[in-house]
Amino acid sequence: MTTWVFRLSQAAAMVGGLVLVALTLMSVASIAGRALIGFGLGPVPGDFELVEVGIGVAVFLFLPWTHLRGGHATVDLLYQHLPAALRRAIRVVCDVLMLALWLVLTWKLWDGMLEKREYLETSFILQMPVWWGYAAGLAGAVIGCLAYLTQALIDLGLAEYPAGWPQAEAGEH
Numbered sequence: 001m002t003t004w005v006f007r008l009s010q011a012a013a014m015v016g017g018l019v020l021v022a023l024t025l026m027s028v029a030s031i032a033g034r035a036l037i038g039f040g041l042g043p044v045p046g047d048f049e050l051v052e053v054g055i056g057v058a059v060f061l062f063l064p065w066t067h068l069r070g071g072h073a074t075v076d077l078l079y080q081h082l083p084a085a086l087r088r089a090i091r092v093v094c095d096v097l098m099l100a101l102w103l104v105l106t107w108k109l110w111d112g113m114l115e116k117r118e119y120l121e122t123s124f125i126l127q128m129p130v131w132w133g134y135a136a137g138l139a140g141a142v143i144g145c146l147a148y149l150t151q152a153l154i155d156l157g158l159a160e161y162p163a164g165w166p167q168a169e170a171g172e173h
Contacts, residue, residue: 016061060140
């Protein structure tokens with residue numbers, strides 16, 4: 001189970017990176033278009049709407065891989081001096097709490113998506129259905145739930161890192 005969750009999280013992060021690259025290129029084109037209005041060019045219509053949605057989606061796609069890699073910020077001032085058993089207990093509690101938070105977040109994204117879809121809410125300039133952004137973010141949130149569940153199971157000793165996974169590079173949670 002852990003292997004496919006790790007691979008899925010890594011693939012989601014790569015898709016998030018592609019989303020950011022696309023947003024960057026679109027922003028450059030929009031800014032260049034604004035600068036060259038005198039030559040018949042112009043900004044990309046709805047560029048800020050696309051950036052708004054795209055950044056949110058990219059963040060949801062990045063966070064699962066960040067967690068599995070141990071990339072979240074930590075305060076090590078006291079933590080490193082605690083006994084190993086207490087550090088492990090803290091990791092387990094934190095991972096279980098984060099899993100609970102992600103489950104609630106995913107549930108509320110689902111509710112929000114259904115509401116936006118029901119009321120046919122659209123963006124101002126592009127008239128793009130708002131629920132599309134929620135749906136794309138929801139995909140990352142579901143992957144996040146799987147990642148947090150997997151990490152919690154690993155910390156509880158109920159699962160293991162994938163074969164060949166460089167645990168030393170994963171960092172501590």
